[in-house]
Amino acid sequence: MPHRCPTCQERELDTLATLPYVRGFLIAYQIGTKKFIGCRPCVRKSIFKEVGLSAVVGWFSITALIINPFLLVYGVFRGAVLSPDPAAVRKALAEAGLPPDDAGVDIVHIAYGLAAAMIAADGKIERDEVSAAIRIGATLFEGFEADALLRLLQRPKDLPDPVGLAGVLAQVLDEPQKLAVYRYLEAIAGADGEVSADEAALLQCVHSRLALDPQLVAA
Known part of the structure; x- marks a missing residue:
């Protein structure tokens, strides 16, 4: 579909x-x-x-x-x-972990794609953010592989923006999955002890596009 x-x-x-x-x-x-x-x-x-x-x-x-x-x-x-450009759309979504026809959606691959898109959103890939994403991802997701995230970050131009990607993911993920990837992004943003205004604005946009249940987020 x-x-x-x-x-x-x-x-x-x-x-x-x-x-x-x-x-x-x-x-x-x-x-x-x-x-x-x-x-x-x-x-x-x-x-x-x-x-x-x-x-x-x-x-x-x-x-x-x-x-x-x-x-x-x-x-x-x-x-x-x-x-x-449907071919480019399919390629971008596949890079972000969303296979054609949503077959076999893997939450860990989705986490790679959304984290990489967020890290690269400002055009800069900072080592501290990458290290935090790897450390936190390994804690939150069973089977998380640092190399998979690093491979995506080698070609950030192939990824969609995190807000647009979140809007697509809202169509295929259930509430626990959406909450899991959002919590992951929150943890990455706050890994240095504070969330900048730009990071907070981006998280708010992602939250809105994921159409998360506010009660789940507040829990």
């Missing part, structure tokens, strides 16, 4: 896109990428929303001032020519 778009939950999930962006901070700048997975209308809307954001906040350094016009043009073009 085809997966539904994790954003609208109505149309079939049929495409994905990666969009580069730049943010300027006066004397510094940040270059990153955003990933979107879903149906074409929702992915196109997300692309144009990101282009609009970059048009407002993508200028505030000399380097960003030079780079941003090119990225804006690319973003508009990418959204305009967006087409179905």
